Amino acid sequence: MGITVHPEAKALIFDLDGTLSDSLPVHIKTWNMVGEKYGFDFDPQIIFEMTGMPTIEFARRIIRQYNVSETPENLVKMKQQSFWDFAHLLIPVVKVTAIVEKYHGKLPMSVGTGASRKSAEVQLKALGLTDYFDTIISADDVTNHKPEPDTFLECARLMGVAPEFCQVFEDGDLGITAAKTAGMFVTDIRPHIKYGEWALS
Numbered sequence: 001m002g003i004t005v006h007p008e009a010k011a012l013i014f015d016l017d018g019t020l021s022d023s024l025p026v027h028i029k030t031w032n033m034v035g036e037k038y039g040f041d042f043d044p045q046i047i048f049e050m051t052g053m054p055t056i057e058f059a060r061r062i063i064r065q066y067n068v069s070e071t072p073e074n075l076v077k078m079k080q081q082s083f084w085d086f087a088h089l090l091i092p093v094v095k096v097t098a099i100v101e102k103y104h105g106k107l108p109m110s111v112g113t114g115a116s117r118k119s120a121e122v123q124l125k126a127l128g129l130t131d132y133f134d135t136i137i138s139a140d141d142v143t144n145h146k147p148e149p150d151t152f153l154e155c156a157r158l159m160g161v162a163p164e165f166c167q168v169f170e171d172g173d174l175g176i177t178a179a180k181t182a183g184m185f186v187t188d189i190r191p192h193i194k195y196g197e198w199a200l201s
Helices: 025-037 047-048 057-067 071-086 092-101 115-125 152-159 171-183
Strands: 009-014 110-114 134-139 166-170 185-188
Touching: 009 092, 009 152, 025 047, 025 057, 025 071, 047 057, 057 071, 057 171, 071 110, 071 115, 092 171, 110 152, 152 166, 152 171, 171 185
Parallel strands: 009 110, 009 166, 110 134, 166 185
Antiparallel strands: none
């Protein structure tokens, strides 16, 4: 059985990185670029552990783990600019974007992401998905990030749909916890997807 929409769902909420966007290779590439500048070998496991958190939290983790002499804010600036520069390499997670296309105009849809607003907008534009969503809630729009439910609850509020009738599509443990805490239907897309099977030169 593939990825499906719950029969009682009245609105759909999509995580971005790893759910709509097969962005892991680009994230690894750009964190490796940061590592080259500051003298550390980036461990991709950090991404799997922290998926859903804002980039600033990744930067703080890296500074602690690799004893980097730099501010988190400066690491974020370098990482984000590098990511935006390589956004043309992003590809969609087709099994998920097919749902977006199918239900566009039929159910309200939003993006709930731990990425910054600019990163979210850059990715959606690169993937050709900007016009499909009624709203975007980014790391810039809430104080408490995943695994707290605030991101998804704000999506529901802006769509005008009660949380119990919203379905969240996620690939991260933190986001899944957030959606469950919000009382929403949750679909873990990971069993249905193969990621990053493409090369970056």
